[in-house]
């Protein structure tokens with residue numbers, strides 16, 4: 001999700017994301033819609049600029065009526081909050097925000113449907129959405145989704161499981177260059193399931209075209225096969241680095257000798273580039289990508 005595109009430049013966006021965030025059962029597209037609606041509302045509330053903060057954390061409620069979230073049943077939750085330093089709301093407005101068609105905006109701007117849709121999505125997923133706001137003092141929307149167990153993963157990867165960290169997830173844009181359609185499809189699906197935005201290319205040339213077309217936008221990682229027709233992974237990477245200097249690179253190859261001169265230790269904590277030998281399991285891939293993007297290393301075979 002490119003949230004930076006929907007908020008204006010005078011809004012400063014900060015994120016505080018938990019590294020070991022638990023799992024939730026909710027449709028990814030619907031959760032994105034919720035976040036997008038909340039972010040747009042926050043931006044609308046700060047016409048003169050301000051700060052928008054997105055936070056995630058694990059929250060456990062041990063007794064009914066706990067101070068932080070008095071409406072929650074005891075249990076384990078994933079907490080997501082979207083807060084702003086905008087104009088805030090009166091009690092009268094707060095009482096009605098989740099009603100369909102309730103809006104305080106001009107008819108060309110507001111439909112009044114955003115929050116009623118958010119409310120529907122969150123409650124249907126077993127969650128709770130609450131708001132804290134005061135006029136002139138900003139607004140915070142808080143979402144609590146019940147934590148669920150990790151999804152089943154590839155049995156061959158089970159030796160790498162360590163509970164909730166088995167499949168790390170993340171955000172960011174990944175350019176994937178892979179000429180073998182079946183490998184490309186599996187790789188792309190794994191990365192999308194982890195939450196990344198994936199741009200697929202069938203060879204190095206196509207990937208380079210995409211990288212050029214996106215030169216004004218952020219690409220966080222290039223995942224490239226080493227041996228491809230038209231333009232190979234190394235040549236692609238050289239050109240790519242010039243176009244997207246901050247991005248990380250993950251080389252993948254089934255040819256043992258192609259690792260020569262590339263970062264070779266599969267589990268080394270490479271700073272900017274790493275190499276993985278095919279075949280790899282979805283969990284290996286998810287971990288390697290997460291390591292490269294966050295700098296946080298996952299234990300192996302723990």
Ligand SMILES: Nc1ncnc2c1ncn2[C@@H]1O[C@H](COP(=O)(O)OP(=O)(O)O)[C@@H](O)[C@H]1O
Pocket residue numbers: 037041042045084086087088089093097102103104105109110111112113114115116139
């Ligand atoms: N972050 C916020 N700060 C101030 N007011 C808000 C915020 N989010 C929502 N509101 C209020 O709630 C109303 C309903 O929001 P929503 O359902 O998204 O509809 P819309 O944005 O189309 O008006 C808004 O018109 C606004 O008055």
Ligand SMILES: [Mg+2]
Pocket residue numbers: 037040041112113114115
């Ligand atoms: Mg809205």
